[in-house]
Amino acid sequence: MNSIAASEIKTLKVSIYRYDPLKKEKPYMQDFDIDIPAEKDLMVLDVLMLAKEEDPSISFRRSCREGVCGSDGLNINGKNGLGCITPLSDAVKSNKLAIRPLPGLPVIKDLTVDMKQFVDQYKKVKPYLITDKKVDTKQAIPQTIQEREKLDGLYECIMCGCCSTACPSFWWNPDKFLGPAALLQAYRFIADSRDTATDERLEQLEDAFSVFRCHGIMNCVSVCPKGLNPTKAIGEIKKMLVKRAL
Amino acid sequence: MAMNGKGTLLDASTLPVKEFDGIIVGGGGSGMMASLQLAKSGMTTAVVSKVFPTRSHTVSAQGGITCSIQSADPDDDWRWHMFDTVKGSDFIGDQDSIEYMCKEGPEAIFELENMGLPFSRTEEGKIYQRAFGGQSKDYGKGGQAERTCAAADRTGHALLHTLFQANVKAGTNFLSEWFAVDLVKNQSNQVVGVIAFEIETGEPYFLKSKATVLATGGAGRIYQTTSNALINTGDGTGMALRAGFPVQDMEMWQFHPTGIHGHGTLVTEGCRGEGGYLVNKDGERFMERYAPNYKDLASRDVVARSMFTEILEGRGCGPDADHVYLKLDHLGPEIVHKRLPGVTELSKRFAHVDPSEHPIPVVPTCHYAMGGIPTNVHGQVISQNPDGTDKIIDGLYAAGEAACVSVHGGNRLGGNSLLDLIVFGRSAGLHIEESFKSGIKMNDPSSDDINYALRNLNRVNVSQSGENFVKVKKDLQKTMQMNFGVFRTEELMVNGIKEVSDLREKSQNIHLADKSSQFNTARVEALELLNLIEVAEATAISANERKESRGAHSREDYPERDDDNWLKHSIYFSENKQVSKRDVNFRPKQVQAFQPIVRTY
Numbered sequence: 001m002n003s004i005a006a007s008e009i010k011t012l013k014v015s016i017y018r019y020d021p022l023k024k025e026k027p028y029m030q031d032f033d034i035d036i037p038a039e040k041d042l043m044v045l046d047v048l049m050l051a052k053e054e055d056p057s058i059s060f061r062r063s064c065r066e067g068v069c070g071s072d073g074l075n076i077n078g079k080n081g082l083g084c085i086t087p088l089s090d091a092v093k094s095n096k097l098a099i100r101p102l103p104g105l106p107v108i109k110d111l112t113v114d115m116k117q118f119v120d121q122y123k124k125v126k127p128y129l130i131t132d133k134k135v136d137t138k139q140a141i142p143q144t145i146q147e148r149e150k151l152d153g154l155y156e157c158i159m160c161g162c163c164s165t166a167c168p169s170f171w172w173n174p175d176k177f178l179g180p181a182a183l184l185q186a187y188r189f190i191a192d193s194r195d196t197a198t199d200e201r202l203e204q205l206e207d208a209f210s211v212f213r214c215h216g217i218m219n220c221v222s223v224c225p226k227g228l229n230p231t232k233a234i235g236e237i238k239k240m241l242v243k244r245a246l
Numbered sequence: 247m248a249m250n251g252k253g254t255l256l257d258a259s260t261l262p263v264k265e266f267d268g269i270i271v272g273g274g275g276s277g278m279m280a281s282l283q284l285a286k287s288g289m290t291t292a293v294v295s296k297v298f299p300t301r302s303h304t305v306s307a308q309g310g311i312t313c314s315i316q317s318a319d320p321d322d323d324w325r326w327h328m329f330d331t332v333k334g335s336d337f338i339g340d341q342d343s344i345e346y347m348c349k350e351g352p353e354a355i356f357e358l359e360n361m362g363l364p365f366s367r368t369e370e371g372k373i374y375q376r377a378f379g380g381q382s383k384d385y386g387k388g389g390q391a392e393r394t395c396a397a398a399d400r401t402g403h404a405l406l407h408t409l410f411q412a413n414v415k416a417g418t419n420f421l422s423e424w425f426a427v428d429l430v431k432n433q434s435n436q437v438v439g440v441i442a443f444e445i446e447t448g449e450p451y452f453l454k455s456k457a458t459v460l461a462t463g464g465a466g467r468i469y470q471t472t473s474n475a476l477i478n479t480g481d482g483t484g485m486a487l488r489a490g491f492p493v494q495d496m497e498m499w500q501f502h503p504t505g506i507h508g509h510g511t512l513v514t515e516g517c518r519g520e521g522g523y524l525v526n527k528d529g530e531r532f533m534e535r536y537a538p539n540y541k542d543l544a545s546r547d548v549v550a551r552s553m554f555t556e557i558l559e560g561r562g563c564g565p566d567a568d569h570v571y572l573k574l575d576h577l578g579p580e581i582v583h584k585r586l587p588g589v590t591e592l593s594k595r596f597a598h599v600d601p602s603e604h605p606i607p608v609v610p611t612c613h614y615a616m617g618g619i620p621t622n623v624h625g626q627v628i629s630q631n632p633d634g635t636d637k638i639i640d641g642l643y644a645a646g647e648a649a650c651v652s653v654h655g656g657n658r659l660g661g662n663s664l665l666d667l668i669v670f671g672r673s674a675g676l677h678i679e680e681s682f683k684s685g686i687k688m689n690d691p692s693s694d695d696i697n698y699a700l701r702n703l704n705r706v707n708v709s710q711s712g713e714n715f716v717k718v719k720k721d722l723q724k725t726m727q728m729n730f731g732v733f734r735t736e737e738l739m740v741n742g743i744k745e746v747s748d749l750r751e752k753s754q755n756i757h758l759a760d761k762s763s764q765f766n767t768a769r770v771e772a773l774e775l776l777n778l779i780e781v782a783e784a785t786a787i788s789a790n791e792r793k794e795s796r797g798a799h800s801r802e803d804y805p806e807r808d809d810d811n812w813l814k815h816s817i818y819f820s821e822n823k824q825v826s827k828r829d830v831n832f833r834p835k836q837v838q839a840f841q842p843i844v845r846t847y
Binding site: 021022085109110126127 | 303355357359360364366411476763765
């Protein structure tokens with residue numbers, strides 16, 4: 001940043017959650033003064049990378065830096081989001097930026113959380129097409145434009161974890177409540193005209209916890225960086241379950 | 247024996263070993279296609295991926311998979327696709343490989359659809375196909391074809407997630423967030439596995455295997471401006487070069503025409519396939535001058551050069567006249583938002599414009615390595631005997647962008663990378679399965695062999711002082727951008743080669759200050775730099791050696807294609823930094839070879 005004239009930079013107060021499991025210290029917030037170009041609206045990830053240049057020991061995940069790989073789910077000034085597509089103009093309040101790991105999951109180091117619980121729940125919903133339609137490698141299973149449109153808003157999930165880790169029901173029962181991400185995925189296959197395992201899928205979701213711990217708080221909807229609506233998908237599953245029980 | 251601050255040397259005698267029948271390094275499209283094949287075979291396998299598989303760069307592919315599945319056009323023919331690909335490659339794509347890819351492609355597409363890939367659909371309920379650059383009907387005589395199968399403009403995401411899901415179903419064993427450092431070779435020059443460590447704990451291992459697949463993707467991060475993910479550091483390519491194996495056609499880097507100005511993130515060629523076009527500052531649709539027939543859907547090298555010519559001649563847009571505009575607003579919000587929702591999102595986010603209302607500022611950005619680790623159609627890695635004949639390396643495979651089976655030659659057509667991934671990921675898996683059935687015999691490596699593969703990890707781990715690897719990386723990206731961009735000259739390249747060589751020296755002396763074991767991403771980045779350096783130097787030296795202009799390699803001092811001397815692959819070895827030539831395959835099995843013609847669009 002030395003080459004930029006003083007008038008063109010501003011200093012941002014950034015506070016980053018630090019935790020090293022091998023050290024005796026408790027987690028703490030470390031403050032950085034980060035110089036950023038005034039005329040450019042950087043993303044939170046850019047700021048994290050600048051901080052890492054000052055202190056290379058900060059641990060966080062990143063890959064695509066364009067909001068499609070789902071690596072950098074973070075808690076940014078109190079709200080879950082992706083670092084790479086959250087502009088400072090949206091995130092920074094009173095020239096302050098606090099970056100913490102996604103809440104509710106065990107922290108491995110600093111901003112890196114253990115996603116195992118999240119992925120386990122995803123795997124439970126059998127997130128793959130099950131079909132008894134005649135499948136051969138000579139043609140596609142037919143699907144109309146209207147049938148395919150039912151998957152819009154469902155298949156785009158990037159598994160960043162922002163939704164499930166913003167959900168109080170998931171915080172309380174991360175092993176029994178599947179969480180919004182896994183349920184969105186469950187409904188993605190229920191809604192797929194090519195999938196013929198709807199009954200089997202619903203049966204698996206029928207207990208008191210898997211789906212019904214969702215109380216429609218809608219934190220998932222407000223944080224989803226892809227603009228998806230897991231609460232709506234969960235509502236559809238609930239309707240089908242109720243109908244099935246009658 | 248986690249790596250820690252003590253700076254103790256790792257040694258073969260105490261290094262834990264995990265043994266598999268096959269390992270796949272890389273969890274993107276080609277890696278997961280190979281692993282799916284192997285999971286079905288009952289072999290013990292592991293996918294070693296430095297990121298959780300769905301974070302791989304395949305996820306960023308937007309426009310689609312080009313393949314003649316005869317959905318948009320019932321008369322479409324894989325031979326036409328083959329012709330386009332050969333022509334697109336500027337005639338140094340291997341025709342046996344291209345034939346295999348175009349012919350086997352449809353089966354692989356239907357397999358993916360049957361797995362659940364949510365392709366967009368036509369009125370008849372078939373897979374939707376859109377127009378992409380460089381594609382024609384009837385061997386270039388029948389006009390623009392629509393051959394690219396798409397899931398909106400999120401095809402890579404849909405593909406990667408579908409493959410991950412299929413692997414979950416098949417019970418594939420993932421070593422997720424493990425970093426592979428170097429190949430382990432025995433005394434017979436066979437590859438018998440890799441040195442890798444688990445990033446979460448820092449625990450290093452020798453992952454022993456009878457078959458190792460390098461599916462590590464691209465290395466666009468050798469350049470300053472790139473569409474590539476931050477993780478695209480050419481790890482497999484670096485490992486192969488350090489193990490003494492060659493790379494092929496590394497001078498061939500594709501600059502994608504429509505990177506978002508100031509960021510490098512891509513908007514798909516599908517924008518132009520759906521009817522978008524490029525304009526200069528005068529609002530002129532300038533591609534009509536450069537490619538009167540195909541216009542904005544000429545192949546990528548042609549469009550990228552035309553854009554830079556407009557900019558260099560003073561017809562660029564913006565206050566610095568350093569980009570052009572991609573116009574989509576005439577298509578109307580219905581088409582733009584429905585067919586290109588991802589582009590709309592990226593454009594709003596990074597260019598602050600809604601493409602249904604305003605044009606997107608774009609400039610070519612480094613996108614794809616046509617070159618890589620040479621292989622045959624079975625994914626087996628090939629080296630060269632002293633007499634120039636091919637030599638198969640036992641135990642080593644490569645697939646996807648890391649490989650150079652050479653279906654792309656000097657220039658890749660849009661939509662062919664995803665097809666390459668699935669076709670050759672699968673063929674590598676099939677070949678390993680077959681070889682395994684007929685029995686693979688490998689000699690164990692000696693302690694010295696393993697210790698040799700540990701040398702870089704040890705060097706970084708015990709470093710007490712030295713160069714800042716972030717600075718070396720930035721300097722490398724800068725010199726590559728300056729000296730090996732879209733237009734090249736000997737003067738610049740010689741200067742670039744010297745700078746890269748100096749940076750290599752520095753990279754031998756980098757300092758890892760943080761020696762902690764838990765999720766130490768600084769260690770990963772330091773080791774990635776060693777791979778970037780290998781790829782960059784291979785690119786630099788090969789580029790200066792190829793004294794002609796072909797495909798993406800455009801030289802101002804040698805502006806013509808030279809078929810007499812350079813209708814060849816370049817082959818580069820890191821050990822002696824020498825470039826030799828390898829014959830291009832002109833022996834397809836079912837069609838007559840396509841002979842070089844003047845390439846116009």
